[in-house]
Amino acid sequence: MTTKQRQVPRRLFLKGILAAGTAPYFIPSSALGADGRPAPSNRIVMGFVGVGGQGSGDMGGFMGFPEVQVVAVCDVDARHRTSAKNNVEGRYARQKADGTYKGCADYNDYRELVTRPDIDAVFCATPDHWHALVTVEALRNGKDVYCEKPETLTIREGRIMIETARRYGRVFSGGSQRVWEDYNWYHRMVRGGAIGDVLEAWVNVGGASDEMLRPAQTVPDGMDWDRWLGPAPWRPYNKDYHPFNWRGCRDFSGGNMTDWGAHHYGGTLFCINMQNCPGPVEVIPPDGKEYKFLTWKFANGLVMHDGGAWGGPMSFRGTKGELPDRKGPRKAPPDINIPNYKGRGGIFGDFLHCVRTRQRPFRDIELAHHTLVVCHLGNIAGWLKRPIKFDPDKEQIIGDPEANRWLDRPKRAPWTL
């Protein structure tokens, strides 16, 4: 079936959904295929880039939605690639009467996947240093995008991802499910006014990445190391980088500061209804005197610290008390309405709903970017061991040209954004 043939009925189908505004999505029986799933013409066709640990699990999650059809996977490690392809084909084969299915292509180069005209949405769970290149290329090819957190390696990457998504009118969801799902008690308590206006927050995240220098080792069979490095400066292969521990290395990730920071700082800012705040105005590394922890200061007076939280990942001090309350039992949260996922099925369902209805998802890339601005600036101040002042509107560090260079990093040839 050609793309054109496939798209027409879906558009007609979606017209009805769109007309219903934000009404709950359901699939009319007339649109269902013989296997009880939506008819092929009404499915959201997806391709997955980066299908190792996290990507593989997420792919399984997306395949749990009957309207999703996975047609392609991409990974620079042949072991992951083959395994993912087999998983997809095996799962669809089990749903067919004849028990066979061969419809999942596999790629080493993501550009082949994102230019396929039959794909509606691209999922990205590569190492962090690849996120921007993969997702921006997908957007430029008209795809909606779901990208695992931390969505960016630098602040400039985030800005380009937002601009590209907006330029093409695409849906772009980041991938922190914890912001809404794990910290709901905090959201309700803080937004419900339990401690009044929040003055100070402490967040336990963990450390930054460092240079993580390792000696050379033999590249495993089936592993395209040069492609894995991609835009990052060249360095020899070592098993400590792949398959997983790359998060400790500054060339590939911001470390726990961005990995868990995407969750915890995202959740903290959401509690205070500052998820749309474009960033702090000052970041101060610990100095052993006034500042015990890495500290962010915001234009509205909020002070936030990296560490020192009690009773959970985040703690707050407000005009009416502390949260959690160190002196008493955990109180029941107020039953209040706060922004939530659209559709059904958690953050994946939120994304799929927005693909259909063209709304902004809960973790729209701009919201994700705002959280990661906090994380990246924390890392920059920590690495350079000096305070920095930031202009959130211009996204520039003030009065420190060399710190400013960290807002973007030059990519190894031939990669560029």
Added chain:
Amino acid sequence: MKRFSIIPLSVAMLVASAELMASAEPNLLDLTRQLAAEKPAPQRTPEQLDAVYLKVIAALIPDMASDDAGKRGNAQTTLERIAFNASRPGSEADRAACSKAIGATITADLPSLTTAWMIRQLERIGRDEAVPYLVKLLDAKDTQIRDCARRALLKNSATEAGDALRKALPSSDSPAWRIAIINALASRREPATLSTLLTEAASDNDDVRIAAMSGLAKIGDKAAAQILAAAMNKGSPAAKRAATDSYLLLADTLADKGDNAAALGIYSAILPSQGYLKCAAVIGIGRAGSASNLPVIFEAIATADPKLHAASVDALVLLKGQDVTAAIADRARNADTHAKPALLRALARRGDKSTLPLFLAAADDADEPTRIEAIRGLGSLGDAATVPLLLKIAATTGNPQETARESLQRLDGDTVDKAILAAMNENESKIRLEVIRALAARRVAAATATLLESAQHADPGVRSESLKALGGIAAIDALAPVAALILNAQDDAARANAADAIARIAGREADLEKRAQPILATLQSSTGPARLSLLRVLGRIGGNNSLLAVRAALLDNDPAVKDAAIRSLADWPDAAPADDLLAIAKNATDQTHRVLAIRGFVRVVRQQSGRPSAQTASMLADALQAANRPDEKKQIIGALAEVRHVLALDALLPCLTDTNLAAEAANAAVRVARDIVNDQPEKVKAAMAKVLAVANNADLRKQAQETLDRAELRLKQAGQIK
């Protein structure tokens, strides 16, 4: 990964290099620490700084070039630390001296990774003084090294860096290197690069052309428009796509610079495209256009393509001007049922309150999607005067009702709460219910007195909704009057609603005694079903005084009171009534009470407390004896599995011989054993042997065997097994 700290990071690294340094120069270690900001540094002249940086960095080279990964890593990190410190604001002489010293110590005989590392520091701190060193490296045979130099020049703010890249371009020895240099120039966005890129954009090589076009788009000079337009139909599909993307990016850049006319020309040229490119063109027109461009967007909004439809709404939101708002509103008045909801959505997002009458009228539209968008828009644009209409719609059913409720919650304005509160006088019950819901959703604390009144209304629905609202928003000082409502409640449902409200209000007060006090006071004057309800509520409140009251009720002659007291204890929020519950489990004659007590006991014992593990194990062992049904025994076994004490293991072992409990007991025994194997290897060894004798599950058997092996190893280490 490590948390940022104040611990000097390079002290340990320097110690590793200290011997070498010390032998070469007695002051080298101190100098290094000064440059790494780990010791105060004296004031130095620029010449002195040049000498000091050169001396320290040259001394790091041998370790940085070492085959020993540890030495190399330490020296590299020290160099980085020095470079970071030198680049601090206000120390220009340090930065320049450091940069020069790094450049001067890069020699051809250094290992590739060492050279790359040093260039990386120049990428981070180098300015004009670094350019000559980097230019030389652009000719390196090692392609990774020359790419490092390219990246360092890309980040270098000196105009000399751009000049060097432009000069290097003609002599590039491969398309790949040519593209790399073009990309670097593109990132620098210097107007001086424009002519170079215009030339390269005419290349026959698709990839070179793509890179040049991207650069032209980033620089954002309209001189590039014509060449990009032509390129959209030239070369491979990838080249055509890239040209179109660059063309769009150029338009965005021009719009950012205020040249909307040039930008509009590009967006309009792309408009005839299909799919996502058409979406981008429509959004672009919204970004750079004016009221005169509305017809194009109105045409796009009529499409059946949901993506273009949504892009058109985005475009209408982006278009600037009061005249645009008026024109969209005019269009919306007579639009068909496909376009009207989208036009209303766009108007609502534009936020111009002058369009409110349109929304008020459309809220009564025959078409439901239109009505929904209108009602949603009222939530964004409305004010206190909008409240009666939204309440009326909220009192209906289906999507309009849901949307009106959301809008009532979102309505902004100082007088909105008052307007909602005033509507409590409405005679129609349905509307009164919506008033109460809205007050609760908006958390209007000032409504407490009104809600206390309506909680006694003749209409049971109003009473119930009022209690729900009070539970959500009332402060602790409302607890006494809400508790008193139980006394007059007419039926079980009303009492349950009141009890729930009490528990929720009390839950917002951390002080257990303070929150219990109003309920205990009411309890004293209560009788019959009200007394039973209040006793049950105490189980959700907790506190010492509550426990005393419930214990007293346990002795009551009325079986219903006693039953309520037992159920209250079983719900208790902490472990305070554990002994009471255990006693009931052992001694109660009523089987239901025994079951309730055991279940409650297990639940409270599992909660965090300062109780020693031995005591918890002992209490659970007692409960196991008292329980006579497998269901409760299994619950106790589950609790024992979480206790890290040998007494828990002792309690579990007899259950292994009970066929109803053996599987759960074996699983629990292994869990406990794994936790205590280091302290109790002998007991664990014996217990695991018993587990292995009865367990059938392969995974569990494997875990039991592993635990047994660990116990034996521990015993061997302790000399008890040879």
